[in-house]
Amino acid sequence: MREYYNLRILGHVVSVTPIYNRLHGDNTHGESDDSDGTIRIRGDLEPSIYQATLLHEVVHLIDDFLGLGLTEAQVTGISQGLFATIRDNGNFLTVITKEK
Numbered sequence: 001m002r003e004y005y006n007l008r009i010l011g012h013v014v015s016v017t018p019i020y021n022r023l024h025g026d027n028t029h030g031e032s033d034d035s036d037g038t039i040r041i042r043g044d045l046e047p048s049i050y051q052a053t054l055l056h057e058v059v060h061l062i063d064d065f066l067g068l069g070l071t072e073a074q075v076t077g078i079s080q081g082l083f084a085t086i087r088d089n090g091n092f093l094t095v096i097t098k099e100k
Protein backbone atom coordinates (compact mmCIF):
# COMPACT_ATOMS: atom_id res chain seq x y z
CA MET A 1 0.00 0.00 0.00
CA ARG A 2 1.52 3.29 -1.09
CA GLU A 3 1.38 6.24 1.28
CA TYR A 4 0.33 9.86 1.12
CA TYR A 5 3.19 12.35 1.18
CA ASN A 6 4.03 15.93 0.25
CA LEU A 7 6.38 17.30 -2.38
CA ARG A 8 7.63 20.86 -2.74
CA ILE A 9 7.49 22.08 -6.36
CA LEU A 10 8.66 25.62 -7.13
CA GLY A 11 7.67 26.70 -3.63
CA HIS A 12 4.25 25.05 -3.73
CA VAL A 13 3.42 22.22 -1.35
CA VAL A 14 1.83 19.41 -3.35
CA SER A 15 0.15 16.41 -1.77
CA VAL A 16 0.64 13.08 -3.54
CA THR A 17 -2.17 10.68 -2.83
CA PRO A 18 -2.42 7.09 -4.04
CA ILE A 19 -5.93 6.33 -5.22
CA TYR A 20 -7.39 2.86 -5.10
CA ASN A 21 -10.68 3.62 -6.80
CA ARG A 22 -11.21 5.10 -10.23
CA LEU A 23 -9.79 8.38 -11.42
CA HIS A 24 -11.71 10.49 -13.91
CA GLY A 25 -10.80 8.44 -16.99
CA ASP A 26 -10.65 4.67 -17.12
CA ASN A 27 -7.20 4.76 -18.71
CA THR A 28 -5.92 7.53 -16.49
CA HIS A 29 -2.98 6.62 -14.28
CA GLY A 30 -2.76 9.97 -12.57
CA GLU A 31 -4.03 13.50 -12.40
CA SER A 32 -2.90 16.79 -10.94
CA ASP A 33 -4.57 20.04 -9.93
CA ASP A 34 -2.55 23.20 -9.47
CA SER A 35 -5.48 25.03 -7.80
CA ASP A 36 -5.28 22.88 -4.68
CA GLY A 37 -1.79 21.44 -5.11
CA THR A 38 -2.66 17.80 -5.51
CA ILE A 39 -1.40 14.80 -7.44
CA ARG A 40 -3.50 11.64 -7.38
CA ILE A 41 -2.04 8.41 -8.77
CA ARG A 42 -3.49 4.94 -9.01
CA GLY A 43 -1.89 3.09 -6.13
CA ASP A 44 -2.04 -0.31 -7.81
CA LEU A 45 0.37 0.51 -10.65
CA GLU A 46 3.66 -1.37 -11.10
CA PRO A 47 6.55 0.56 -9.51
CA SER A 48 8.07 1.82 -12.79
CA ILE A 49 4.66 2.92 -14.10
CA TYR A 50 3.86 4.61 -10.79
CA GLN A 51 7.22 6.44 -10.85
CA ALA A 52 6.85 7.56 -14.48
CA THR A 53 3.30 8.73 -13.77
CA LEU A 54 4.45 10.73 -10.74
CA LEU A 55 7.12 12.44 -12.85
CA HIS A 56 4.54 13.13 -15.58
CA GLU A 57 2.22 14.80 -13.07
CA VAL A 58 5.10 16.82 -11.60
CA VAL A 59 5.87 18.17 -15.10
CA HIS A 60 2.18 19.08 -15.48
CA LEU A 61 2.33 21.10 -12.26
CA ILE A 62 5.58 22.82 -13.29
CA ASP A 63 3.81 23.74 -16.53
CA ASP A 64 0.78 25.02 -14.63
CA PHE A 65 2.73 26.92 -11.94
CA LEU A 66 4.87 28.66 -14.56
CA GLY A 67 2.07 29.16 -17.09
CA LEU A 68 4.09 27.57 -19.87
CA GLY A 69 1.16 26.22 -21.84
CA LEU A 70 2.76 22.89 -22.73
CA THR A 71 0.76 20.40 -24.76
CA GLU A 72 0.08 16.90 -23.44
CA ALA A 73 2.61 15.58 -25.97
CA GLN A 74 5.26 18.00 -24.68
CA VAL A 75 4.58 17.04 -21.06
CA THR A 76 4.78 13.36 -22.03
CA GLY A 77 8.01 13.81 -23.98
CA ILE A 78 9.74 15.83 -21.27
CA SER A 79 8.68 13.48 -18.47
CA GLN A 80 9.61 10.33 -20.43
CA GLY A 81 12.99 11.83 -21.35
CA LEU A 82 13.72 12.77 -17.74
CA PHE A 83 12.53 9.38 -16.48
CA ALA A 84 14.79 7.53 -18.92
CA THR A 85 17.77 9.74 -18.07
CA ILE A 86 17.27 9.21 -14.33
CA ARG A 87 16.66 5.46 -14.77
CA ASP A 88 19.65 4.91 -17.09
CA ASN A 89 22.14 6.89 -15.00
CA GLY A 90 22.14 5.60 -11.46
CA ASN A 91 24.13 8.55 -10.12
CA PHE A 92 22.28 11.24 -12.08
CA LEU A 93 20.25 12.64 -9.18
CA THR A 94 23.32 12.67 -6.97
CA VAL A 95 25.33 14.49 -9.63
CA ILE A 96 22.76 17.24 -10.14
CA THR A 97 21.98 17.74 -6.46
CA LYS A 98 25.35 17.44 -4.76
CA GLU A 99 27.04 20.59 -3.60
CA LYS A 100 30.55 21.50 -4.63
Ligand SMILES: [Zn+2]
Pocket (backbone or CB within 6 Å): 056, 060, 072, 075
Ligand atom coordinates in the same frame (compact mmCIF):
# COMPACT_ATOMS: atom_id res chain seq x y z
ZN1 LIG B 1 -0.76 14.28 -18.77
